[in-house]
Amino acid sequence: MNYRDVARGCLIRASAMLPSNSEEILRYAALELRQCLECLIYERAWCYKSVLSNDDLKEWQPSRLIKRLLEIAPYADKGVRLTMASTEDENDIIMDETERVLSRKELSKHYHKIGSYLHASFNNDLEPIALNTTSVNKTLERLSILLDEVINSPIAKLVPKAGLFTFDCKKCGERVGCEPDYTVSEFNLHCSNSKCSASYEITFDAVNHQLNYRPDKVSATCANKDCLNPVSIWQRDIKHGNTFTCGKCGLLNIIG
Incomplete structure (x- = not known):
């Protein structure tokens, strides 16, 4: 499955419904955009699957998944800039593009908010409340613009796979890994298997410019x-x- 293609389909269907004065149609549009958000987070996690445990890969809630992903790779929700110059003249820039990635902050801002549109609303007297269609339209249209930027990013899925630090847990055998932060001389890393209690002391060898691990x-x-x-x-x-x-x-x- 290509998550980006699924996300694009969700966005196209949602955009075709907006704007609308119908609560029912707006709920369907919100559902499509919510799935679009999920697909973009799943795609990002897929890029880092070599350092995610089986437990991590079973996590379907995007907020929890991106939280775990950022524990391993702190810059996973940040885009990168790719610049290429001519081999004959370094001032002759052939490409200069920046990747647009959905951030954890953007996910947190929109995911649960539009999810609330999918549920029945009521006041303190348990009387039903109608959706404010004007407000919902604005929210969904703003989100659609954001998602369009991410989906149509000129470059995508750029992950420094060669730079990821991974090893097999000495206790359970699960893959343990992280995105190296060479500005920190040492830190602690837990096995991502929820049933495993292993942790490791990670140290940076400045001479050989590499990370080493030792069971804690x-x-x-x-x-x-x-x-x-x-x-x-x-x-x-x-x-x-x-x-x-x-x-x-x-x-x-x-x-x-």
Whole structure:
């Protein structure tokens, strides 16, 4: 499925309905534009699927999906500028285009607002309230212009895939990754699998200009005095009442 083509179809159908004085028609237009927003966020996430976990890829709510995406790639909702010059004369600019991307702020502003048009409205006395068609028309038409800019961006889906930092989680095997921020010397990265407690300390090697990772674990020993086997516990597992089984003597240790 080509999400951009689906989004374009949604926008075309919605635009054909606007403006309108009919509540029913405006609700259908809002539904089309809402799906258009979803498709553009799904398309953006698809560009980063190599660093998204299976849990992330199952997330259908665009607001949650883009939130997770920005945790991995902070600039994923920002467009890039692509400039190309002639090989013979660097001042001879052949291309100078800027990608138009739907931002998290724009999604948050419009998604739930137009979603409210799809539900029955009532006042404090539970009496039905009619849609303000004038206001709804203005909102949907403004959104249509924004979506048209994104869909018809001169360049699209430009993602620095070669620069994405990824590795397999040492605990669950899921893909863990992020978009490198070389201005930060170290930071913590959690496995995106909601059932996994692994986390990693990420450090920037300025000499080799690369990122390195190390499991964020704490050293401990088995509570069995006849064993005292050294163990490593994931930092995020150190919570009162959590348990771990000693690999040597089999004792169930309880974290106090």
